[in-house]
Amino acid sequence: MNRNFFNALNGCGFMLLAALCGCTSGNINNDIRKANNNFRYLDTVNTAEPIRIPVGLTPLVFSKEFEIPAQGVKDSRAAILGKYVDIRPPQKLIPLDSNVVTFNDGDLSQVWFYPDEYGKTLTPNELFSVLIRFLNMNNIDIESIDPVNNFVQTDWYEGTEFATPYNTADMAESALIYRQKYLFRLIKNSQNIPGIAVQITDNIIERPSGEELSTGLNRFEPARFSALMANRFMQSYHQQQLNIHAKTTQNLEITIGRDNNELPCWMINAPFDETYAVLTELMIDYDIRISEYSSTAGEIKIDYSELDPEDWEKHDTEPWAIDSGKYTFKIGVYDEKSTITLYDKNNQPLSSGIITRMYSGFSISLANQFEKHRKTVNHK
Structure with a gap:
């Protein structure tokens, strides 16, 4: 489920609430107030017919022992009938x-x-x-x-x-x-x-x-x-x-640029420490194994296995478009922004084409994780 669809669902939730609460108008909505059946029973006239007892049966005996006493109606609206x-x-x-x-x-x-x-x-x-x-x-x-x-x-x-x-x-x-x-x-x-x-x-x-x-x-x-x-x-x-x-x-911006070594990378207008923490939490939440890490060097080494389609949907994102394997994320700082550069198992930087291909899914995952991280921090 992408974020636009999620936002659309939120909008539908508000419209549903308005419909259920009748918030579209302060007028009385007679369509939901009145019964719409046949009310001819209200015109029924009481008739008195003698009870005929078959020959050989004991005549009926009437008693007022269990008669319900008449009570006045305190609520003037409780006694209304029919369409009212x-x-x-x-x-x-x-x-x-x-x-x-x-x-x-x-x-x-x-x-x-x-x-x-x-x-x-x-x-x-x-x-x-x-x-x-x-x-x-x-x-x-x-x-x-x-x-x-x-x-x-x-x-x-x-x-x-x-x-x-x-x-x-x-x-x-x-x-x-x-x-x-x-x-x-x-x-x-x-x-x-x-x-x-x-x-x-x-x-x-x-x-x-x-x-x-x-x-x-x-x-x-x-x-x-x-x-x-x-x-x-x-x-x-x-x-x-x-x-x-x-x-x-x-105010979060995730773009593609070049790091201090002129290598293709993702650039985020967020502090180094926060970016490192968010990337670490992202790997943990996605059940991606972290084989080695160093906050001092700004490195996170992972053993990546492609997620199943339902897992991507659960995380409200798209596939990252990379093969399973060993990778290293290196976080740095350039021009007052944090940079994330991705290396393969041979410690070679991935090409700009792969970084661009990954951008759609990885940037959504990263943005979602920043949102979760900041809400958690703000609520502490």
């Missing part, structure tokens, strides 16, 4: 990162952040920073912060029925305004894994004219809104992580 029934399923929590695990607990939506692919676990301060950035980016004001109980209470937030910000387009469509407050609580589980619990705490439904609806939320909607807001938080976390990771290699 809101048949939407419970809102699903949608994590976008492999280290994120979700859990529904009544009206609470819990989001847990396990160690990522580099073994990094968010600290409480880092998670708090992610939360504050999310609130700021969405113009959600904070009413109070309790450092003792580790929660953030938001101020009133005007949104749509999908918990997206209410805008002029929603007003033009006469969409209802949901004025709400949310509680974000920083939590930890028995494994000391950090998480956030999201819960809606207050809600007022208004028409664009300012008229307040007396019905309020039904008994299922608090859990739905908590999940919608949790999904928006997870989307923000995902984007923040992408931005952090993009910065790690945005």
